[in-house]
Amino acid sequence: MKVGFIGLGTMGRPMAGHIIDGGHQLVVFDKVAPPSELAAKGATSCSSSREVAENADVVIVMVPNTPDVEAVLFAENGVAEGLSAGKIVIDMSSISPIATKEFAAKIVALGCDYLDAPVSGGEIGAKAGSLSIMVGGSPGSFDRIKPLLDLMGKNITLVGGVGDGQTAKVANQIIVALTIEAVGEALLFASKAGADPARVREALMGGFASSRILEVHGERMIKRTFDPGFRIDLHQKDLNLALEGARQLKMALPNTASCQQLFSVCAAQGGSTWDHSAMVRALELMANAEIGQKH
Numbered sequence: 001m002k003v004g005f006i007g008l009g010t011m012g013r014p015m016a017g018h019i020i021d022g023g024h025q026l027v028v029f030d031k032v033a034p035p036s037e038l039a040a041k042g043a044t045s046c047s048s049s050r051e052v053a054e055n056a057d058v059v060i061v062m063v064p065n066t067p068d069v070e071a072v073l074f075a076e077n078g079v080a081e082g083l084s085a086g087k088i089v090i091d092m093s094s095i096s097p098i099a100t101k102e103f104a105a106k107i108v109a110l111g112c113d114y115l116d117a118p119v120s121g122g123e124i125g126a127k128a129g130s131l132s133i134m135v136g137g138s139p140g141s142f143d144r145i146k147p148l149l150d151l152m153g154k155n156i157t158l159v160g161g162v163g164d165g166q167t168a169k170v171a172n173q174i175i176v177a178l179t180i181e182a183v184g185e186a187l188l189f190a191s192k193a194g195a196d197p198a199r200v201r202e203a204l205m206g207g208f209a210s211s212r213i214l215e216v217h218g219e220r221m222i223k224r225t226f227d228p229g230f231r232i233d234l235h236q237k238d239l240n241l242a243l244e245g246a247r248q249l250k251m252a253l254p255n256t257a258s259c260q261q262l263f264s265v266c267a268a269q270g271g272s273t274w275d276h277s278a279m280v281r282a283l284e285l286m287a288n289a290e291i292g293q294k295h
């Protein structure tokens, strides 16, 4: 296939690499210079999102936030200006499910199709080609693009219609934030009570409280490795989508709201670009204790 890829940051760069490794023709654009490793593999650099859309049958977008996707698609020299009937746009960024439906309607009006396909699994999963991919869109288009998704991910699910992939991703981010908070509270409690947090984590990994987050983020909390990974500002963006959506649905997400506040404590300490496991630092401030500190 002729594939276009827009947004070559932490996630987009390795994902685009898998597409070209899979034998597809690749055209790319990023608003900062695209990584040289993609050019070395044979990717062609374009000077705008429009040029990508003109030269590809399937256009993949992987940028930070809802306004960024809107700009890529509909700003001057955007994807919409370069599309012709029959092409497919796949947005793999994590953005608003509501805006997704609006974007999809405008793309469909051009005779094209639109799928939302946000991912979970982080930079590690992007590099390994083992992402979980949550898709919203028509079954026919899903079948057409599935071979491309197979190059980037392992657990690939058509959740439902347009927007449902993004809704699943918001649900994912609620679980991740609340679990980081739970792991942080537990390890901080154990540490302040005088137990070795590394041994506690090891003991819990075999039992009912075990989780990928206890494994990966728990280790980060103990080893104090807070370089991202997944940045707090991106997780705050996702929890905003959850909280705004919940307000429209007239429902409460009380613990999502408190996790958002804990992330804001980190932001106030200059931590917007820390890894999201650093939420534990907000808990440590309140406990006047640090995991691993002798008390």
Ligand code: NAD
Pocket (backbone or CB within 6 Å): 006, 007, 008, 009, 010, 011, 012, 029, 030, 031, 032, 062, 063, 064, 065, 068, 071, 072, 092, 093, 094, 095, 119, 120, 121, 122, 123, 229, 230, 231, 234
């Ligand atoms: P990033 O900030 O590292 O990369 C985004 C890239 O998009 C940058 O290179 C930027 O220059 C480019 N970009 C932004 N606006 C653009 C525009 N108008 N035109 C062209 N290029 C533009 O972000 P990331 O970590 O790769 O995350 C991308 C998306 O994936 C986000 O929605 C994020 O929430 C989601 N996500 C990230 C992770 C992770 O662990 N980093 C995990 C799962 C999902």
